Amino acid sequence: MKNIGDTLRALRESKGLLLREVGAELSLDPTLLSKIERNDRMPTKEQVKALSEFYEDKKNEVVIAWLSDKLVYEVQDEDLGLLAMKVAEKKIEYLKTQKS
Amino acid sequence: MKNIGDTLRALRESKGLLLREVGAELSLDPTLLSKIERNDRMPTKEQVKALSEFYEDKKNEVVIAWLSDKLVYEVQDEDLGLLAMKVAEKKIEYLKTQKS
DNA sequence: TTTTGACTTGACAATATTTGGCGAATATAG
DNA sequence: CTATATTCGCCAAATATTGTCAAGTCAAAA
Numbered sequence: 001m002k003n004i005g006d007t008l009r010a011l012r013e014s015k016g017l018l019l020r021e022v023g024a025e026l027s028l029d030p031t032l033l034s035k036i037e038r039n040d041r042m043p044t045k046e047q048v049k050a051l052s053e054f055y056e057d058k059k060n061e062v063v064i065a066w067l068s069d070k071l072v073y074e075v076q077d078e079d080l081g082l083l084a085m086k087v088a089e090k091k092i093e094y095l096k097t098q099k100s
Numbered sequence: 101m102k103n104i105g106d107t108l109r110a111l112r113e114s115k116g117l118l119l120r121e122v123g124a125e126l127s128l129d130p131t132l133l134s135k136i137e138r139n140d141r142m143p144t145k146e147q148v149k150a151l152s153e154f155y156e157d158k159k160n161e162v163v164i165a166w167l168s169d170k171l172v173y174e175v176q177d178e179d180l181g182l183l184a185m186k187v188a189e190k191k192i193e194y195l196k197t198q199k200s
Numbered sequence: 201t202t203t204t205g206a207c208t209t210g211a212c213a214a215t216a217t218t219t220g221g222c223g224a225a226t227a228t229a230g
Numbered sequence: 231c232t233a234t235a236t237t238c239g240c241c242a243a244a245t246a247t248t249g250t251c252a253a254g255t256c257a258a259a260a
Contacts, residue, residue, distance in 0.1 A: 001191060020206080040209090074170055134237060140238090
């Protein structure tokens with residue numbers, strides 16, 4: 001249950017790769033990747049896609065860390081955040097049944 | 101479990117008020133309020149604050165409808181949305197224990 | 201201690217997104 | 231038809247996010 005930055009850093013280090021190496025692979029400026037790994041910048045959807053495919057064995061882990069971080073950020077310092085989150089879950093579940 | 105627009109429209113109509121009346125009260129352009137009530141525009145945090153205080157007896161209902169809508173919007177059409185939401189909940193619960 | 205290499209930081213311009221509100225269009229009621 | 235409420239389309243202004251570069255830190259190697 002790590003945040004997106006820590007997740008990406010751990011993955012990169014587990015492969016012994018440098019920022020510049022991953023950056024080159026994904027056409028991502030290494031300094032931008034550095035910021036992403038330190039949770040200074042939120043990666044875009046496209047960047048997450050590229051990163052999750054690069055670390056293919058942990059694809060979902062990356063996407064979930066990113067999405068959940070965005071959700072937390074959305075309700076940070078809101079008293080009703082947790083409650084709203086439970087309501088949002090219900091809404092999503094409802095929308096899912098609608099689609100079928 | 102309504103969205104923010106329907107919630108606000110129902111509240112306004114229950115009081116028999118016009119867009120222009122609520123708008124005048126909150127210094128909100130009536131056409132903007134119309135868009136908000138039709139879920140065409142997401143109200144800003146400040147607008148939600150003003151609106152929730154205007155409909156004081158339903159303050160939390162308004163805030164929760166708004167926050168949960170924003171959360172749903174954040175993960176719309178993401179396969180892992182619901183899963184990410186559950187992870188986000190855990191993260192928030194964790195952050196809460198940290199603060200104390 | 202100087203150099204090297206990896207990473208971090210700050211600042212800023214470029215881009216993208218969101219917002220507010222006007223004038224016109226549409227709808228609804230009398 | 232007239233009057234009033236609401237909706238719609240558009241776009242300029244405001245705000246937020248992004249990418250990049252030059253400069254900075256830090257640790258290990260030379």
